[in-house]
Amino acid sequence: MTPHELRLAVDAYRDKAAYEREQAVVQAYYTAVWARWVKKPPRLKQILEKIRAKKEQVTKMAPEQWLELLKKREGVK
Numbered sequence: 001m002t003p004h005e006l007r008l009a010v011d012a013y014r015d016k017a018a019y020e021r022e023q024a025v026v027q028a029y030y031t032a033v034w035a036r037w038v039k040k041p042p043r044l045k046q047i048l049e050k051i052r053a054k055k056e057q058v059t060k061m062a063p064e065q066w067l068e069l070l071k072k073r074e075g076v077k
Contacts, residue, residue, distance in 0.1 A: 022048060 001009075029044050061069070070076075 022051060025051060 025047060026044065029041065029047065033041050
């Protein structure tokens with residue numbers, strides 16, 4: 001497996017996990033509304049936007065920055 005293929009596989013797995021988390025939130029939301037546990041629930045769209053905003057906080061790093069981060073974690077100078 002090439003590095004590019006590995007990255008694609010990781011991205012696909014990450015996207016699938018995010019989709020499954022969103023589906024769990026949607027299911028919990030509809031269950032709460034159906035059971036009327038909440039008198040006035042927040043809009044589903046607002047809840048999902050908060051979840052998606054957390055995902056977008058991931059920053060892109062240059063290869064040199066990754067190397068420095070790994071060196072710091074491993075204690076290599």
